[in-house]
Amino acid sequence: MEFQLPEYNLRMMLPEIFLFLWALVVFLFDLLSKRRRESTVGYLTLLGLLICGGLLATTGYGRGFGNMFFSDPMALFFKVIFLGSAFMAVGSSFGIIKQKIVNHRGEYFGLIMLSTVGMMFLASSQELLSLWIGLELTTIPLFVLAAFFKDDKLSVEAGVKYFVFGAFSSALLLYGFSFLYGMSGTTEIVAMKMNLAALFIANGSLGVVPLVAMVMIIAGLGFKLSLPPFHQWAPDVYEGSPTPIAAFLSVGSKAAGLVAFAKIFVNGLWAFWGLEMAPNDWGYLTGILACAAMIYGNVVAIRQTNIKRMLAYSSIAQAGYIMIGMVAVNEWGLEAVAFYVFAYLFANMGAFAIVAIVEDKTGSCQIGTYRGLSQSSPGLAVCMAVFLLSLAGIPPLAGFLAKYKVFAAAISLAGQSQDYTWLYWLAGVGLLTAVFSLYYYANIIKQMYFSAEESPYRIKPNAPAVMVVAIGLIGVVLFGIYAEPILQFVKDIPAATGVIPR
């Protein structure tokens, strides 16, 4: 038996390895320090994530482990997003690790890091198996994290719901994968694309089996992205799980789902859903789901009284906007998705950080808690307002630029081809629902600013949380006004993933 060991190129995956090891270090440190140094663990985690980010810069592009590990602009970009969301989630966790998590701080942070490692592997994979395993590595720690308040019924409920949905979607995904594999005889996405194209040319049709696979995969990933009708776990899980974890779910896990989606559909299935089969089916389906997400998320969010639930519905809606970019498969589409997630990272993580800060102080996530906050804690209120306005897409904040790019993608594609005029409607729905969305975002601003009486809470956030909020604020404002470097970077993404503009 001959062994041909693949080229490892370990340098490429230095960040992942480091992060994994660092997670172990954090576990051990927590154990050895007898779980007393609560902040130190957190700072250690932050440090690890920072270093990992630094290492990311050294990797460069290329591949390792045969076809298992790719480092391309898309992977790199999303890894930054994963690390950023982990960083901000960790930063906003200092309140709860002081108050609520008494025994398992090391595990808490370590699991966040392991989940991040999973996301990073996912982003680097070009193959269904490693993709799926990355996804699992992402979600399994999150099951645990969601249920981390073991005595809190809400948290446990969040855990179990997330678990059932996670596993269920995973099963659907696998079933879909199995058909893809069966159709193409391979699990490598690029090869799969080639094989399917060849098959198509040979037979003149692919039948409906790919459709079954596609539907299954969309359903499976739809759960991750919380696209209606696969969204219903999201509000419950967000509400129940610890706030930083909800934030991490809403950004990190969602971004992971997006990467998977982009890899399978945009990169994998796009090419062979060519002109002959245009307009592409998954585009239709996803478009419908995006529509549903925008409408449903924005509308239902209006009447929420719990801010975490509101942000959950808002994130459902935001997923809808992102999917517009995903559907618009042209030179703008993936860029728009990437940039959108980037902008969304800052705004959403910032908002959740403030929710966490307020929750630490008041123990409540009701929107009414925010009444009069602008007078007792003006800084927080300003930041919250900025984040919400960014989420609503008001210029000159980053959220606006993101929405602009997404709609630009849709409209440019719609203008290019008769087959895609329906994208106008998609963009139209998006724009109109963006107006709706302002209503509930503004509602919180209203609570904070418009009430005459002062809030009884004087909130003194801890330093890491302040840092997270500051990062969010800087990101939202800076990348709203000067986003050029990011946009330049993002430009490489579609080319690297083999999207052919048309």
Add this chain to the structure above:
Amino acid sequence: MQVLEPGIVFWILAVVILVSGFLVVTLRNMFHCALCLILCLFAVAGIYVLLEAEFLAAAQVLIYVGAVAILIVFTVMLTTDLASESLIQHNENATIAFVVCALFAIGVPYLITKTGVWMPAKGELISDNVGSIGKYLMTDFMLPFEVVSVLLLAALIGAIVLARKERS
């Protein structure tokens, strides 16, 4: 695509799988369910053997039957006072769900036969099952292998964290 008529063994295994699987989801006693699950998984392992995946069959027996199913049995015994009770074990979705699932069970095979377009087989399956799997694990699939180990670690830690009783 040619429809290969499978042997009698397949039919026996299939019947076992489906019946025991159905029992898993319908029986009221959770303990019985778990036992049925073990039976079902065994039968699946048999299917693997039929499909010339001996290593997989072994892994199935070891991991699933040996570990997971037993774990489930333990948990059932740990947690359920209702292990022996006969409560209604289905919720109100049952009727519709049954219809839908039946539809699914009929629909997917129908689809596959009706419109399936498959690539031609690329010759015979590699005979040295265990050996090649070992080789794959060390070469092409080395990275997922490592990642799975990380995953197992994470699951382990997580399970411990969750299952542990806190001293308070």
Add this chain to the structure above:
Amino acid sequence: MTEHSYLIALLPLLSFLIVVFFLRWKEMLSAVFSIAMILVSWVISIIVLIETLARHGEPYEAYYKFIDLVGFVPEIGILIDPLAAVMLLVVTTVGASVEIYSVGYMHGDPRFSRFFAYLSLFLFSMLGLVLANNFFMIFIFWELVGLTSYLLIGFWFEKVSAADACQKAFITTRIGDLGFLVGLFLIAVYAGTFNYGGVFDSISAGAIPAGIVTLIAIFVFCGAVGKSAQFPLHVWLPDAMEGPTPVSALIHAATMVAAGVYLVARAMTVFVGSAEASLVVAVIGLITSFMAATIALVQNDIKRVLAYSTVSQLGYMMMALGLYGYDSAMGHHSPGFYAGTFHLMTHAFFKGLLFLAAGSIIHAIHTNNIQEMGGLFSKLKLTAPAFIIASLSIAGIFPLSGFWSKDEIVAAASHHPVFLVFTLLIAFMTAFYMFRLCFLTFFGEPRDKEKYEHAHESPKTMTYPLVFLAFLAIFAGWVGLPWLQSGFASFVYHGEPYHPHANWLLMIISTVMAVSGIGLAYLMYYKKSISADRVAEKFKPLYTLLYNKYYFDELYDAVLIRPVLAFGRLMWRFDGSVIDGLVNGTAWATVLWADMKQWFDKWIVDGAVNGSGWIVRQSGNIGRFLQTGRVQSYAFFALLLVVLVSLFKLEVGPQEREAGWPVLTILLAVGIIFLAILSRTIGRQPAGQETKQEEHV
């Protein structure tokens, strides 16, 4: 001096500004300053008139461009021709008299200075109107005159009647101005300029279609109708008598209301260009004149009688001008233009005098009601003769100025029998109601002893202007004596100069009518040989109709004002409910949708928990289909979708996908909802489950 004639208008403006900003607190000083300014203006206008005479009526024009755009170059400038020169003199004369008079009349008023400021502003506007060299500018001052009239009528704004009157005056005249505006637009579009000369040239050259000329004429006349209180917009003028009497004298007798006549005279070429429009002018003038005269017969408020008399006389002038236009359009010669403008001048003097005298009477006896007066001749040694002179003048008694001008109007109407008859009838009625006034006021027994006792002659500042104007009321008409070689007619004319000749027959007839009118009044109100009450009793319906001014106010109130207000309110309600409702409808529906779930959950499910029955429980289940909190339901619906999509994809081949997309969406939505409902209603409902909800919410 002519090139500086703009000073005539600007000096009063200066006085206005100075008084408003600097002299507001120094009452006498502001009065003196205003009077000084108007006197200077008066002097200048005399010089200008003389210079104009010296130029033999050659027009002088100077202007600057107000706005300079393609196709729109309105100007601001002055045009001094005989008509303007005469009007300038008339306005400054009456204005100066009134200002001097006001020093006495307004003495002690808390807003004394402001009164002079307003008067100065008015004089500025009026003089500007007269000086204007184009339609645009005349419109500007036209409106300003309206504004100052508004301010002055409402000078005693604490009186509700005054506040109402000023509003009424402004809005009513503005309705007329609306027409004027449209006329201006037509001029702008078709003539391309507002300059009188330019417009007239293009009309004469036939550059404007005949129909449009008629339209222009009629629309421009609309403005005159409003400002000169012609039928049917005459209703504001009697009410305007709520203002101080000097105001009535100046604005609502001598100058502003005459602006309409002046406008028609100015735009005479336009009217000449359209016989129809001229006829309209003449007929409206006649109707107004007759109607107002009849109303004046029965009114008891001294100022109202004078007001209707003014309306009537203005109608007279209008008619004359209209007849001139008609005749000229038909190619005949007519003294109408000369008659109208001449009467405009004489009327200004004697009607100003009448009002000032009436003001003096009111000042003396503190009432407007002639039924409370009587026998005042002995008390008011100066006022009464002045009033009687003016009455004689307006009645057209030889050789007072009114005789000469009225005679020319009769002459202008002489070729049109209907007009002639009515003209004479009006002359008769004029004489009658004026002397009814005189007899009731000055002669006979005092009907209100107490007021009579307290009556006294007015101060000198009030009586001297009376004397001055009385002088003018007698002699001003002599500039138009038919025997003069270069009298008024050869100075102020349109087209060819008109050379009047004495028409003895007409003179005699009109004098007879006037004298008989006076005689009838004498019999009824002095000798009491005919009982006025009996007559009133006998013609009761007619009397009531006349006394109530033909019910015009009531008519307008019912037909115009109330409907407009009601419509406004209706629109507002429409705005609040329908439009806002429509636009907010989407938002509302959105919120409603968001509410529905919650509503079902909170209300129906709670209802079910409270044991209100099976059906309610089932509906609750329908409502809860979206977010039940149960993880399996969530999964279930998701799966349903998957199956549905798969099935759909089976049925619809690639060719029909284009059409399939919307169908798919609808199918999905309907399918989800339907299956959800089914699943919840058909599914078994374990007992005791409902009670466990909403503990933590």
Add this chain to the structure above:
Amino acid sequence: MFYYLALAAALFAIGLFGVLTRRNVIGILMSLELMFNAANINFVAFNKYIATDALVGQMFAIFIVVVAAAEAVVGLAIVLLIYRNWRGIGMDNVNVMKW
């Protein structure tokens, strides 16, 4: 091959039915295992009949088995938590949060 696929589909459907209808978490967990097995059968069958040049399908199946085991472990830990918090493992109780 078709028979294997049909078998897998049926097994998947049974698992699906279980996930949707079981009233306790362990039941759901067991049903999920059935679904994973169905996918596995698919993979192996495809490996046997189509992609015969490599054992990717079997590899996939092995990984699925392993990951499913890991998932089951976490799931069971959560089951324990539920048991502690609610004194029972019925899913009906776990619906504190809604709308």
Add this chain to the structure above:
Amino acid sequence: MEFPYLSSLIFVPIFGMVVVMLLPKENHKAIRWTATIISLIPMLVSFWLTWDYFVNFSGSAAMAYQEGPYSWIPSLNVQYFLGVDGISVPMLFLTGLLSTLSLLASFGITNRVKEYFAFFLLLEAGMMGVFVALDFFLFYVFWEIMLVPMYFLIGVWGGPRKEYAAIKFFLYTLFGSMFMLVSILILYFTSEPHTLNMMTLIETCPTLSHSLQMVCFIFFFIAFAIKVPVWPFHTWLPDAHVEAPTAVSVILAGVLLKMGTYAMLRVSWPMFPDALRTLSFWIAILGVIAIIYGALVSMAQKDLKKLVAYSSVSHMGYCMLALAAFSSVTAIAGCMFQMVSHGLITGALFLLVGVLYDRAHTREIAAFGGIGAKLPVYSGIMIFFSMAALGLPGMSGFVSEFMIFVGAFGALNKVLVGISVLGVVLGAAYMLRMVQRIFLGEFDKAKWGGLTEINFREIVTVAPLMVLTVAIGVYPAPLSNLMRATLENLVTLMAR
């Protein structure tokens, strides 16, 4: 390189906002004066610009004081590109003036002073930005930026229904903006090479197909019409105006409404001449409806501020009428005049309503009567502006309305314009009714005996508006000369 005047208009207020935010919260006096004094800079710059433009640039239609185009976001082809011409200069003038006056009028604010003035300066920056931006993206950004401070200003410092009014304003305008965004994107992608430069797009857009022009035109129209507001989109306006604090109402009426018409002139009118031709009649109808409808509804109002608010609907209707008569320089110039004059007059009216409200704490018209006797100066000024609002000659309102009518009469259906002239009478009617019921009639000494006369600061805020109203009314030639070349060029563009 020349001094970046236009940028300074935008960034000085932003700088001022930062300065104000750094001041101590309690020191109200310092905050007020800092804000006001800083706002003097853009005001003076805008004055100087107006003068300099008049002297040096008014002869040609080209953009003056261009800054850029500098690349801002190259990957989106977004540029930082500023410039002004004859239609933006008057707007800058108005914005500079009204901002300072409004700040001066805001000295009565005692609640959360710091935030108020900071937001106000941000608002000013946004407004200036809209009027100088020549890049679509930049334009849109400023257009939206403005909404946020406005939302806060209404919502925090507004009247009893402030929250409703604020969100209504925000949502309506955002709704419109979304249409604009779509249209901008469509234009961007149809232009070749892709560009967001308005000047280039004005050149290239008329070559688009008719249907595309229609779509873009209608989308832009919706966006701008909501801002104006044109008739069916106007319902946010009364609420926002009534609930907003005085100074904000002034800005709303004085500047924000003009953005709609300005944007039409700058953007959608010259870009889509075909669509304009097709739709001008309907636009005219909307304008006429707004004129008549606004006037009628004003007449029914019981609240003084609401009356003024609805009068804005009517007055902006004139602008729409003028814009419908796009082929007439006179009408377009009238529109510009109306924008300026409505800004002056209605701004002043809101200031005056605020003065009365500060003293009487009610705005119900029926509650007053005979105030003229007690407050002669106030009444005089108020009546002055009422007269200006109803279009009395000698004041700016008349000039603009007259020009609009003359232009529209020549270019549009004459009957339609004739109907719209009715607005003149209705305008007189509601204004005079208001004057009569508040200032004339009997004075209720017991109720209003305590009212005090308008004070010096308040007179200072109104006086410049008075002066300008009269100045434009008496001698409009400089303003028209300032705009003439630009307008003639615009008309030729629109008539393509």
